[in-house]
Amino acid sequence: MMIVETVIYGLVVGAVYGVVALGFVLIYKSSSVLNLAQGSLLMLGGFICLQISQWLPGGVWFFILAVFITLVIATLIGFSVERLALRPLIGEPLISVIMMTIGLNVLLGGIGYAIWGSGNFPYPTDIIPIGSVSILGTPISYKYIFSLIIALLCVVFFILFFQFTRSGIAMRATADDQLAAQSLGISTSQIFRYAWAIGCITAAIGGIIIGFLIGLNSYNTPVLGLRVLPVVLLGGLDSIPGAIIGGLIVGVTENLAGAYLDPIVGGGMRDLFPYILIIIILMVKPYGLFGWVRIERI
Amino acid sequence: MHNPCGVFNETYEQDLAIFRTKTQWGLLIGAIIIAFTFPLFLNSYILGVLIQIFATIIILHGLNILTGYCGQISLAQAAFAAVGGYTSALLSEWALGAALPEWFPGIFNFWITVPIAGLTAGAIGVLFGIPALRLRGFYLVMATLAAHFIIIYIIVHTIGTQAQTLPAPHLFGLLLNNSQSYYYVVLVALIALSYVAKNLVRTRFGRAWIAIRDNDLAAEVMGISLFRYKLSAFFIGCLFAGLGGALWAHYTRSITPEYYHLTYGLWYLGYIIVGGMGSALGPFFGASFLIILTQGLAEVISALSGTFYGIESYLSAAREVLFGLVVVLFMILEPRGIAHRWNLFKAYYRLFPYAH
Amino acid sequence: MLWVNNIEVVYMEVILVLKGVSLEVHEGAIVSLLGANGGGKSTTLKAISGLLKPEEGEVTDGNIEFNDIRIDNKGPEDIARMGIVQVMEGRRIFEHLSTEENLKAGAHIRGDGSSLKHDLDMVYNYFPKLRDLRHSTSGYLSGGEQQMLVMGRAMMANPSLMLLDEPSLGLAPLLVQEIYNIVLRINSEEKTSILLVEQNVRAALSIATYGYVMENGKVVFDGEAEKLRDNEDIQEFYMGLSHMGKQKSYREVKHYKRRKRWLG
Numbered sequence: 001m002m003i004v005e006t007v008i009y010g011l012v013v014g015a016v017y018g019v020v021a022l023g024f025v026l027i028y029k030s031s032s033v034l035n036l037a038q039g040s041l042l043m044l045g046g047f048i049c050l051q052i053s054q055w056l057p058g059g060v061w062f063f064i065l066a067v068f069i070t071l072v073i074a075t076l077i078g079f080s081v082e083r084l085a086l087r088p089l090i091g092e093p094l095i096s097v098i099m100m101t102i103g104l105n106v107l108l109g110g111i112g113y114a115i116w117g118s119g120n121f122p123y124p125t126d127i128i129p130i131g132s133v134s135i136l137g138t139p140i141s142y143k144y145i146f147s148l149i150i151a152l153l154c155v156v157f158f159i160l161f162f163q164f165t166r167s168g169i170a171m172r173a174t175a176d177d178q179l180a181a182q183s184l185g186i187s188t189s190q191i192f193r194y195a196w197a198i199g200c201i202t203a204a205i206g207g208i209i210i211g212f213l214i215g216l217n218s219y220n221t222p223v224l225g226l227r228v229l230p231v232v233l234l235g236g237l238d239s240i241p242g243a244i245i246g247g248l249i250v251g252v253t254e255n256l257a258g259a260y261l262d263p264i265v266g267g268g269m270r271d272l273f274p275y276i277l278i279i280i281i282l283m284v285k286p287y288g289l290f291g292w293v294r295i296e297r298i
Numbered sequence: 299m300h301n302p303c304g305v306f307n308e309t310y311e312q313d314l315a316i317f318r319t320k321t322q323w324g325l326l327i328g329a330i331i332i333a334f335t336f337p338l339f340l341n342s343y344i345l346g347v348l349i350q351i352f353a354t355i356i357i358l359h360g361l362n363i364l365t366g367y368c369g370q371i372s373l374a375q376a377a378f379a380a381v382g383g384y385t386s387a388l389l390s391e392w393a394l395g396a397a398l399p400e401w402f403p404g405i406f407n408f409w410i411t412v413p414i415a416g417l418t419a420g421a422i423g424v425l426f427g428i429p430a431l432r433l434r435g436f437y438l439v440m441a442t443l444a445a446h447f448i449i450i451y452i453i454v455h456t457i458g459t460q461a462q463t464l465p466a467p468h469l470f471g472l473l474l475n476n477s478q479s480y481y482y483v484v485l486v487a488l489i490a491l492s493y494v495a496k497n498l499v500r501t502r503f504g505r506a507w508i509a510i511r512d513n514d515l516a517a518e519v520m521g522i523s524l525f526r527y528k529l530s531a532f533f534i535g536c537l538f539a540g541l542g543g544a545l546w547a548h549y550t551r552s553i554t555p556e557y558y559h560l561t562y563g564l565w566y567l568g569y570i571i572v573g574g575m576g577s578a579l580g581p582f583f584g585a586s587f588l589i590i591l592t593q594g595l596a597e598v599i600s601a602l603s604g605t606f607y608g609i610e611s612y613l614s615a616a617r618e619v620l621f622g623l624v625v626v627l628f629m630i631l632e633p634r635g636i637a638h639r640w641n642l643f644k645a646y647y648r649l650f651p652y653a654h
Numbered sequence: 655m656l657w658v659n660n661i662e663v664v665y666m667e668v669i670l671v672l673k674g675v676s677l678e679v680h681e682g683a684i685v686s687l688l689g690a691n692g693g694g695k696s697t698t699l700k701a702i703s704g705l706l707k708p709e710e711g712e713v714t715d716g717n718i719e720f721n722d723i724r725i726d727n728k729g730p731e732d733i734a735r736m737g738i739v740q741v742m743e744g745r746r747i748f749e750h751l752s753t754e755e756n757l758k759a760g761a762h763i764r765g766d767g768s769s770l771k772h773d774l775d776m777v778y779n780y781f782p783k784l785r786d787l788r789h790s791t792s793g794y795l796s797g798g799e800q801q802m803l804v805m806g807r808a809m810m811a812n813p814s815l816m817l818l819d820e821p822s823l824g825l826a827p828l829l830v831q832e833i834y835n836i837v838l839r840i841n842s843e844e845k846t847s848i849l850l851v852e853q854n855v856r857a858a859l860s861i862a863t864y865g866y867v868m869e870n871g872k873v874v875f876d877g878e879a880e881k882l883r884d885n886e887d888i889q890e891f892y893m894g895l896s897h898m899g900k901q902k903s904y905r906e907v908k909h910y911k912r913r914k915r916w917l918g
Contacts, residue, residue, distance in 0.1 A: 095571075096571075103568065103622045103623075103625030104622065105622070107619055107621075110621075110622055113615035114619060170762045176748035177749075180746035180804075182705060182734075183730060183746075184739065184762060185733075186759070186762050266455055272447055272448065275448060276444070278441065278444040279444050279448075282437055282440065
């Protein structure tokens with residue numbers, strides 16, 4: 001029953017992509033910044049949580065405490081990145097913004113590399129019980145189930161946040177029309193700050209889940225974070241449900257490609273497939289499945 | 299255009315000249331003479347760094363045309379440099395190994411394989427430039443990112459990750475296998491290609507590229523064929539990448555896919571941003587400034603390694619932090635790069651002691 | 655309540671748009687600001703509401719006082735919190751949000767969640783159509799419904815002064831009539847003062863109590879609505895009436911051009 005396992009593993013990975021992509025989409029929606037630093041933020045989040053959990057005594061409750069501290073730190077990182085790096089670029093052309101986030105990616109990645117070196121860092125194994133449940137006759141390890149649940153909880157939480165809270169509605173309003181939002185007393189700089197904080201929080205959550213699933217590595221984890229780009233392209237850059245669905249599709253297809261195409265072409269297909277997917281999407285449906293088509297006029 | 303006061307165009311030839319004043323000519327000739335004398339007194343390590351800078355500048359000229367003039371942001375420049383390096387490597391290997399006529403290896407050498415490498419990279423660049431006809435902005439960035447991964451994947455899975463060796467060039471019976479002699483090859487190539495790059499953007503093509511950069515929809519409505527000019531920008535940009543990549547590969551004499559990691563593609567973009575996009579001098583400033591800076595960092599760290607044990611393991615991390623910091627600071631403080639500062643400095647120098 | 659005292663507005667530090675504009679809005683009044691395109695009407699509103707800043711404009715001279723507090727060059731958020739809400743020109747709804755979410759976004763500055771329901775009912779009371787459409791995506795509403803939505807959204811902020819920028823733009827005459835009746839009702843029932851920018855002079859003067867005419871960044875004429883309606887220049891240049899007060903007809907094409915009798 002290889003296919004069931006592949007699909008379920010794909011769904012788990014895809015849900016993680018979805019959560020990280022959510023942060024990306026949110027930053028893009030509210031401030032039109034394409035955050036290519038999401039990969040390094042993801043790695044930093046994962047490492048910070050691991051580091052704090054090592055400082056604290058072991059055990060599940062202390063680990064949960066470590067996660068909360070990480071989320072607070074991620075919020076602060078988000079605030080400071082927005083204030084120091086992106087605020088001065090308001091009104092600059094696209095390439096400046098893209099280059100800024102690339103520079104941030106290199107900078108944050110370098111900081112992570114300097115602190116934690118190039119080794120592999122698995123997460124402690126005593127947090128999630130070892131064992132598996134049987135789904136359709138295939139044993140699926142608890143950590144996958146657990147990761148999937150966490151990812152889905154995040155998704156539900158953010159969907160509820162955007163649908164029903166005052167701040168959530170204000171963020172969506174700002175994404176639609178900044179000036180009109182300002183005229184109603186919504187502070188756009190505050191919204192940008194929140195968007196970056198949420199972007200960093202989702203990245204950190206993604207990093208923690210990836211830490212549980214495959215461990216962290218200062219070289220490979222940021223590249224894994226780049227996987228968020230095919231996801232948002234597939235879902236549409238500005239669609240929150242698109243990010244989730246795109247994440248699941250990319251997660252499943254890349255795992256299927258890894259399982260069934262690798263024997264034919266000789267390996268490496270899982271990492272490449274999302275990019276082939278990008279080319280196909282761009283040629284067929286450049287605005288993604290759920291993206292807004294922007295009409296341009298001269 | 300930007301001539302100092304008192305210099306007027308009296309003939310069309312004057313109007314078309316690149317270098318206009320005696321100072322410009324003096325600086326140019328002086329710089330070339332000094333560059334030609336470098337191997338006489340610099341050691342091979344510094345010459346190696348210079349060769350790296352020159353090869354990088356050639357690659358950056360391509361990226362500058364593609365991104366700086368035509369506005370097509372590309373993250374795949376490292377992959378196209380890889381195409382150049384690998385084409386030259388495979389052709390040389392094939393020419394050595396194949397049972398060719400007696401006369402063949404003599405001709406099918408460095409001087410042939412490098413231009414072929416450039417053309418191959420250009421052709422593949424056109425292939426991956428086709429999505430650019432429909433896409434712009436961030437979507438194009440994504441397409442070039444995908445292009446990078448696909449090209450590197452193909453290289454890894456057809457040629458493999460083992461090191462690929464390349465021969466040193468011969469010229470008139472001399473084997474150019476050390477830094478001193480190879481330096482001249484790269485220097486001459488740099489001068490020639492810089493001239494081409496500078497002149498290309500002053501032609502019909504260059505003007506079309508700039509129009510596309512500023513507003514491609516408006517350019518199309520004015521009758522500029524996007525198909526032709528976007529693809530030509532991709533061709534030229536990737537041609538330069540292939541040439542630079544091949545020249546650099548023949549210097550290191552051994553290449554692996556790791557030499558063309560995505561990081562370098564991002565760094566190239568960083569170089570031209572720091573140097574100044576859309577300026578022929580930008581690649582010179584960007585590559586010189588950042589490569590010297592990172593080499594200087596390596597020097598500092600190796601000097602400190604006696605005092606602080608184990609510090610050299612932080613080198614690549616420190617290099618990344620430094621590069622990221624420089625790019626971020628440039629974006630905040632001087633988004634138009636060093637070339638813009640240079641223009642301001644020139645204007646200041648001309649008008650000194652007056653401010654305007 | 656609102657005093658605009660001799661303000662000068664400069665865009666991007668070079669373009670002088672307003673050259674000494676003064677006006678005042680009293681508690682509970684409907685004041686209209688009239689004039690042709692490019693006269694500086696919208697800029698005046700933006701100077702009051704603080705929306706100049708995002709467009710790189712600045713009040714360089716004079717001052718704006720709202721309930722005796724200076725508000726010139728304050729941020730738009732602060733000004734909105736003080737009770738001035740601008741309804742921008744061109745029906746700037748949040749088109750991907752539903753009607754009700756638009757209204758909720760309007761209530762953003764008010765922390766109290768309890769009165770939200772009450773206020774929604776109030777808005778639906780003024781604009782019954784919106785109640786039926788409250789779950790549909792606002793981008794698909796018709797022009798008139800969108801105009802109602804932006805006005806309702808502004809009311810959700812519970813302003814004491816509402817700045818309306820061309821509510822009649824692009825609407826059918828019957829709809830204009832309906833919107834203006836609602837403006838009158840809001841003014842009388844909610845005690846909201848209104849500063850109304852209009853090119854549709856006839857409609858604006860039908861509800862306004864006081865009017866200012868702007869040209870080239872200056873107020874060239876002002877007075878009670880009655881006085882404006884009876885002014886021959888206003889009739890000639892803004893209402894398309896001949897000085898006899900009749901509808902102009904091409905049969906009586908004039909062979910001279912009337913000069914404006916104010917200093918423009």
